[in-house]
Amino acid sequence: MSLLSLEGVTVRRGACPVVDGVTARVVHGEMVGLLGPNGAGKTTLMRAALGLQAAEGRITLGGASLDDLGPRERALAAAYIPQEREVAWPVTVEALVTLGRGPHRSTAEADRAAVDAAIGAMDLEAYRGRPATELSGGERARALIARALAQDTPLLLADEPSAGLDPAHALGLMRRLRDLARDGRSVVVSMHDLGLAARWCDRLILMVSGRVVVDGPPEAVLTPGRLAQVYGITAHLGADQDGPLIVPTGLARSELVKKEE
Amino acid sequence: MSRFAGTLAGLATGTAVLFCLSLLTGPAGTPAGAGLAALISGGDGALGIVMREIRLPRALLALLIGAGLGLSGAALQGYLRNPLAEPGLLGVSGTAALGAVLALYTGLSAVFPLALPLMALAGAFLAVLLVQALAGSGGGSITLILAGIAVSSLAGALTALALNLSPNPFAASEIVFWLLGSLADRSMPQLWLAGPFILAGMALLFTLGRALDALTLGEDAAASMGVTLARTRMLAVIGTALAVGAGVAVAGAIGFVGLVVPHVLRPLVGGIPSRLLPASALGGAVLLLAADLAVRVIAPDRDLKLGVLTALVGAPFFLWLVWRHRRDLA
Numbered sequence: 001m002s003l004l005s006l007e008g009v010t011v012r013r014g015a016c017p018v019v020d021g022v023t024a025r026v027v028h029g030e031m032v033g034l035l036g037p038n039g040a041g042k043t044t045l046m047r048a049a050l051g052l053q054a055a056e057g058r059i060t061l062g063g064a065s066l067d068d069l070g071p072r073e074r075a076l077a078a079a080y081i082p083q084e085r086e087v088a089w090p091v092t093v094e095a096l097v098t099l100g101r102g103p104h105r106s107t108a109e110a111d112r113a114a115v116d117a118a119i120g121a122m123d124l125e126a127y128r129g130r131p132a133t134e135l136s137g138g139e140r141a142r143a144l145i146a147r148a149l150a151q152d153t154p155l156l157l158a159d160e161p162s163a164g165l166d167p168a169h170a171l172g173l174m175r176r177l178r179d180l181a182r183d184g185r186s187v188v189v190s191m192h193d194l195g196l197a198a199r200w201c202d203r204l205i206l207m208v209s210g211r212v213v214v215d216g217p218p219e220a221v222l223t224p225g226r227l228a229q230v231y232g233i234t235a236h237l238g239a240d241q242d243g244p245l246i247v248p249t250g251l252a253r254s255e256l257v258k259k260e261e
Numbered sequence: 262m263s264r265f266a267g268t269l270a271g272l273a274t275g276t277a278v279l280f281c282l283s284l285l286t287g288p289a290g291t292p293a294g295a296g297l298a299a300l301i302s303g304g305d306g307a308l309g310i311v312m313r314e315i316r317l318p319r320a321l322l323a324l325l326i327g328a329g330l331g332l333s334g335a336a337l338q339g340y341l342r343n344p345l346a347e348p349g350l351l352g353v354s355g356t357a358a359l360g361a362v363l364a365l366y367t368g369l370s371a372v373f374p375l376a377l378p379l380m381a382l383a384g385a386f387l388a389v390l391l392v393q394a395l396a397g398s399g400g401g402s403i404t405l406i407l408a409g410i411a412v413s414s415l416a417g418a419l420t421a422l423a424l425n426l427s428p429n430p431f432a433a434s435e436i437v438f439w440l441l442g443s444l445a446d447r448s449m450p451q452l453w454l455a456g457p458f459i460l461a462g463m464a465l466l467f468t469l470g471r472a473l474d475a476l477t478l479g480e481d482a483a484a485s486m487g488v489t490l491a492r493t494r495m496l497a498v499i500g501t502a503l504a505v506g507a508g509v510a511v512a513g514a515i516g517f518v519g520l521v522v523p524h525v526l527r528p529l530v531g532g533i534p535s536r537l538l539p540a541s542a543l544g545g546a547v548l549l550l551a552a553d554l555a556v557r558v559i560a561p562d563r564d565l566k567l568g569v570l571t572a573l574v575g576a577p578f579f580l581w582l583v584w585r586h587r588r589d590l591a
Contacts, residue, residue: 052484075487086479088342089532102475103487131532144478151486 002027002060003155003186004049004078009057011044011210019045019055020210026155026188031181033201034190035221037231041210042190043083046157050080062154075103079151083159085140090131093124093143100150118149121176123169137164145173149180156180158189162196174200194235198222198244206230218244228252265536268529272543276324279550283320284312286557318452319444323553324546325452326444326512329459329504331545332538334519335526336466339473339534340497341402344527347520348505351405351498352388352412357509358440359416359423360384365436366423377439378454378510385506388412389498396494402480405494442513442568444553455507462503463542465496470535477534515568517575518545524582 004026011019019041026032034042048055051066051074059066062077069077079100087096097118101111119128122142127135132143145161158177162170170193177187178200191197197204197218204221206213208230214221222244227235232252238245284300300312333348340346348354360380364370370377395408420440427433472493475483484490508515522544523537530536549567552574556565 047481050485052481071484071489072487075485078485080482080485082479082481082485084479084481086342086482088477088479089527089534091477091532095531095533096477099475099478099486102471144482147478147482 003062004188005058005060006045006049007058009045009048009055009059011041011048011053011055018210019048021057022207022210022212024205024212024215026186028154028186029181029184031178031187031189031200031202033197033204033218034188034207035192035194035197035204036190036207039209040207042207043159044210045207046080046159046188046190050074050078050157052080072103075151075153077153078155078157079148079153081145081148081156081158081161083163085137085144087132087140087144090133092129093127093132093135093146094119094129096132096143097124097146097150100147100152103151114150114152118146121149122146123172138166138169141165142169142173149176154185156185156187158187160190160192162189162191162193170196194222194227194246194248198246199242222246265530265540268526268540269543272540272547275547276543276550279547279554280320280324283323283550283554284316286554287311287316314448315446318447318449319553320550321452322444322447322455322511323549325456325459326508326515327518327545327547327549328542329463329508329545330515330518330549331522331541331543332463332466333501333504334545335523335534335537335541336469336473336497337501337519338523339469339537340476340493341406342476342479343406344524345520346406347517348501349413349514349516349519351392351409351501352416353385353502353505354509354514355413355416355420356384356388356391357381357506358384358514359420360387361439361510361513362420362423362436365439366427366432375450375454378451378507381510382458382506384416385502385509388416388506389502393495393498402494405498438566439513440568441566442515442571443556443564443566444512445556445564447511451511455511458503458507462500462505462507465500466504467538469493469496469500470538473534473538513566513568515549515571517571517579518548521575521579521582522548524579 002025006022006024009019009022010017022045036042044053047053049059061069061074094115097115098111100118101114104111119125122145124142124146127139132140135143141161141164148156162173165173174196177189181187201218203216204218205215206221213230214226222237224235224237227233233248234250234252236247236249299306299309300317330348337346337348337350338344358381360383361377364377364380391412392405392408395411396404424433424436427436472483472488475486475488480490523541526540526544527537530540552570553567556567556570559565
């Protein structure tokens with residue numbers, strides 16, 4: 001069964017479509033990377049999938065049509081980590097992570113266990129009692145991810161969760177997200193780090209100008225030709241026993257010409 | 262006892278003590294025991310009438326209006342995620358004041374005393390309709406702030422126009438004094454008029470706790486945690502209009518309570534918006550009861566206006582807060 005399915009999803013801003021007829025599905029146990037240059041429509045697509053953004057087309061979440069789900073049912077089906085890392089008030093990390101339990105009507109012990117697990121998973125034990133507004137950017141990002149983990153949903157959508165994390169925490173985050181997928185959940189992450197995406201995601205969806213260009217395993221998606229065409233870059237592509245390796249090396253020739261003009 | 266429970270208990274004790282002091286303070290200096298006895302036994306002597314008809318409504322109004330202002334401030338700051346938000350921002354206070362000023366200006370309030378609070382309430386509801394219509398069903402919090410500022414400015418201009426065109430200096434000074442805010446000479450009819458609206462508004466605002474907590478992480482995150490943003494906004498706006506509009510209707514414009522109280526109490530509740538709601542309601546009651554006591558004790562003969570005192574004390578205090586936290590705010 002697919003946890004998320006999109007059929008011909010279109011989002012218009014004015015007359016111009018920012019997401020244009022996207023069809024995609026995410027099944028249990030998958031970690032899907034959503035790639036594309038700035039302005040490709042990744043964030044808008046995620047917001048549309050969650051019902052945060054009005055869209056045309058058919059969207060189902062956990063097998064049910066999005067329109068048939070109430071706000072709480074949606075919150076129990078999918079958690080979302082927005083790109084903006086807003087924390088308006090100086091609440092402690094523990095209080096912040098506990099917010100993820102809001103949609104649940106569970107016992108205090110169950111809530112506490114989920115919060116403790118999320119704090120542990122994001123390596124935040126030492127920060128539990130600290131105001132989240134006083135954390136560094138990376139620590140705050142981890143606290144916000146822990147909040148979404150505490151929401152304990154079958155599907156997790158994260159908008160550039162690894163941006164601003166140091167390499168150890170970025171790798172830790174990708175491992176954690178993939179572990180979630182291995183446990184039978186599904187994870188969709190948008191990102192710009194092609195190396196991390198290629199290595200950790202089971203499948204990549206590449207978007208340009210609101211459309212899906214290609215959808216498949218990392219090796220099939222990230223080819224030299226496509227990197228030049230979509231991102232305007234050249235890259236060194238390889239592989240080791242753990243998966244593909246990709247290192248961007250420079251701007252593609254056509255892109256250099258464009259920059260000169 | 263947790264720190265939060267301790268804070269609430271402290272504020273509740275303060276409210277109770279100040280409420281009793283308010284009952285016992287007035288020009289007819291009465292012994293404490295006799296006053297309370299007269300209030301409880303309901304005697305028909307002069308003391309009983311003073312207690313029941315003058316001091317009790319005044320103390321109850323200070324309690325309710327203060328609680329309504331504090332709670333609205335906390336709810337709006339939580340909804341807008343902005344520590345500078347205050348109930349006046351939505352234009353509710355301005356339009357309520359305009360309604361009252363029109364009642365004074367047209368002389369309607371001289372013929373029918375309750376015309377003033379009723380027109381003020383009508384003004385508050387007009388503000389809600391206008392702000393909701395301007396902000397639209399899909400609009401975010403910025404649209405709401407802009408719509409509120411527009412409505413406030415318009416109400417301010419029309420109030421100024423009424424002053425400008427007032428037929429004589431006495432009418433003008435009557436309007437100005439009313440605008441300064443006061444709880445002097447209020448009695449039971451005003452309490453019966455404003456009380457139910459304030460309580461209804463507060464009940465609506467108290468339902469917002471979980472939504473405001475979730476909004477700490479922004480509108481998208483809150484919506485993804487099951488919060489309906491449009492419903493939250495509607496409850497915040499209508500709740501504020503009821504609580505603050507009814508307060509302005511009987512007491513005039515009283516500034517600073519809704520801004521300062523949540524700000525002061527926020528650190529004591531760990532910044533959690535849902536906890537700030539009851540704390541700010543009690544804190545607002547404490548502040549207004551204390552201010553209304555102060556105007557009677559400091560200058561019993563001069564009719565010092567309540568709104569003047571809250572701003573006079575509130576503004577320097579706020580400056581001190583800004584001074585202390587200027588590094589955090591930068």
